């Protein structure tokens with residue numbers, strides 16, 4: 144009977160595997176189709192200055208609404224797009240659309256766009272970025288590209304060449320989800336990075352958790368001494384916001400300020416603030 148139970152267990156395992164493979168294959172099919180039909184849109188999450196509370200810009204976040212599945216999370220479909228070799232194409236259209244949308248924002252506001260590690264290894268990236276800026280008439284000085292620590296790992300020369308080229312055009316680079324990757328502090332110093340975004344996992348337990356509080360303080364100090372800007376992401380409560388503002392983070396992003404919203408809504412948000420400033 145033990146053998147029977149084993150066999151049964153194995154059979155169940157096999158079925159689960161088959162189901163996972165099947166689900167994954169269907170997701171791939173849908174994603175390829177979404178690429179053809181451009182079933183994507185971009186949501187924008189505003190960022191504010193921690194000292195003044197004024198908007199400093201917004202981050203573009205890709206959204207996929209599949210006719211059958213509904214909304215699929217970027218954390219689910221972006222890794223697949225990377226594996227299927229679709230991410231450079233998707234990424235190029237995000238850059239194009241986001242620069243186009245941001246061209247109608249007030250001039251003091253910046254745009255941040257996420258760049259996958261796979262895109263960063265594509266030697267065509269600088270050209271793609273410049274093309275998107277040119278087409279939209281959006282200035283390079285208002286664009287910030289968000290890369291992750293993983294992207295810096297191991298491909299020093301290619302990545303360095305690309306980042307240097309982007310910087311020469313006046314584009315800024317920020318290091319997203321800081322503290323979650325295989326961080327080596329030497330990266331911060333070696334690569335031309337303008338900003339650190341403290342990962343939301345450290346923000347979540349502020350201010351009560353002493354460990355998270357020390358990490359946030361340390362990252363903020365590190366950034367300041369390396370003359371980098373600091374953003375804290377994932378701010379959901381007033382207490383988190385106060386802690387962050389007191390500890391030298393320049394910018395704040397999170398549901399407390401606003402969830403990611405569509406292109407029309409963010410223009411409305413920015414315009415309301417502008418009117419308030421004039422009044």
Ligand code: C2E
Nearest residue numbers: 204205217218237257258259377378379396397398399403
């Ligand atoms: P990310 O770049 O770190 O973006 C921040 C994520 O945190 C977003 O999730 C945003 O909706 C979420 N978030 C913002 N404020 C809060 C908060 O207060 N609380 C919580 N719990 N979450 C908050 P989203 O949109 O699901 O995106 C997940 C990740 O997918 C992004 O993380 C980014 O790594 C990736 N991603 C999104 N759009 C793109 C894209 O166009 N290209 C690439 N390559 N990656 C993208």
Ligand code: MG
Nearest residue numbers: 215216217218
């Ligand atoms: Mg999400």
Ligand code: MG
Nearest residue numbers: 202257289319
């Ligand atoms: Mg980001």
Ligand code: MG
Nearest residue numbers: 319320340376
């Ligand atoms: Mg992040």
